[in-house]
Amino acid sequence: MNTVTATTDKKQTIETDFLPLEGTDYVEFYIGNAKQAAHYYMSAFGFQALAYAGPETGVKDKASYAVRQHKLTFVLTTPLRADNPIADHIYKHGDGVKALSLRVQDAARSWEETTKRGAKSYMEPTRLTDEHGEVVMSGIHTYGDTVHLFIERKNYTGAFMPGYRPWSNPYFKPSDTGLLYVDHCVGNVGWNQMNPWVKFYEEVMGFKNILSFDDNDISTEYSALMSKVMSSGNGYVKFPINEPAEGKKKSQVEEYLDFYNGEGCQHVAMATNDIVKTVTALRDRGVEFLRVPNTYYDDLLDRVGHIDEDLEPLKELGILVDRDDEGYLLQLFSKPVEDRPTLFFEIIQRKGAKSFGKGNFKALFEALEREQDLRGNL
DSSP states (O other): OEEEEEEOSSOEEEEEESSOOOOEEEEEEEOSOHHHHHHHHHHHHOOEEEEEESGGGTOOSEEEEEEEETTEEEEEEEESSSSSHHHHHHHHHOSEEEEEEEEOSOHHHHHHHHHTTTOOEEEEEEEEEETTEEEEEEEEEOSTTOEEEEEEOTTBOSSSOTTOEEOOOTTOOOOOOSEEEEEEEEEEOOTTOHHHHHHHHHHHHOOEEEEEEOTTTSBOSSOEEEEEEEEOTTSSOEEEEEEEEOOSSOOHHHHHHHHHTSOEEEEEEEEESOHHHHHHHHHHTTOOBOOOOGGGGTTHHHHHOOOSSOHHHHHHHTOEEEEETTEEEEEEEBOOSSSSSOOEEEEEEEEBOOSOOGGGHHHHHHHHHHHHHHHTOO
8 A cells, every 4th residue: 555745834744545546547438429439539639549349349238449649548438229328328418428447556445445435336346357367447436427447457468458359440540649648637516516526535535635716716707616626645646626606607617517417527638748739730630629819928928937838839729828836837628529518628738837727717718608608508
C-alpha cells in the first residue's frame, strides 16, 4: 500500500493512500453506432485501431472498438439488440461516457476498500483470462449512470484485454494529432449535489479537494455554476465536479442535465505537448472549436505575462491562456461532438500550471452561451 505526504499550512502528515491509482486506463463510451464512431475518432482525432470485441470473439450482446493514441485509450461500445441495458443508456442519455476506468495494481483490493466505505458495487472483482495472461476488473457507481472500473493488467501482455482480438486496417492508419493522455474528466451533477459528490470522492476514494470555484468565479451576465476539483492522492487522476448556480438564464450545466437526462461526464480533457500543432491538425480534420472574441487577445500578455508561444497562431486558432503560481497553461474546448449539447473535449497543454484556467472562465462561458442561444436553450 502506498503512502502520500499531505501538506497542511502548519505541518506535514503522512496519510495512507488506500486507493493508489496509476492513471486513467481507458474511457468507455456507449454509442449508437460504434463502428462509425471509431472511424470518427481515428480520422478526426488521430487515434489508431487497437482491439475489437463482438460476436466474432464470443460476445453476443454488444460490439466494442478500442482505439488508442499514446496513453489515451477510448472504448466505443454499441448494443446489438434493443433489449439491452446499453441500448437503454443510449435511449436515455444519447451517446456519452459510461465508464471512467482507472489503472490499479490490485482491482480486488480497490473494490473492497471503496465498497466498505460506502460505494455501490457495479462489478465484483472478475478475472478475465486468455493465452496472453489475465486482467482483473471491478467497479463502483459514481454520479448518474457513470461508473468507475478498476483495471488490473500487470499480468497481461495482449493487445487490450481478454475477449478482444487485435484490430487494424492496413489501408487506414491516420497520423496522430499529438494527444497524449487524459488530463482530467469533468462531471456535471444536479442542483446542490456538488458537495455530496465531493464528500463521496473524499470518503470513498480518498481524493482531496484541491481547487474550488463559486458562482462569483464562474459567472457571466446570464448564468453561473460552481465547481470543485477532486484529485487522487498522487495527483494522477483529477475529477472536477460542476453544479448549476442561480442566474438570469439557463447555464450550460443545466442545458447538459436537461439533454443528458441526468448527471454525467461533461468533457474529457486531453493533454498535448504542442497545442498549436494539435489544434491545427484537429481543425483541419473537421473538429469544431468554441471561439472567443478577438479582443480577448488585446491584453493577453498583460494578463498572463511572458509566454513561449507566438501570439498570432493562438489568436488564429482561438487558444486560451491562463497563469497560476507555478506556470501557465494553454487550452481550447471543442463544440459538442454529439447531436445533443452534452459531451465535448478539451485540449490542454500545461507549462507548469496545475490549475484549470480560472482566468478564462468568463470568456469561455460567454462563448458557450452564444452556442446555447443559437440552439434556443439559453
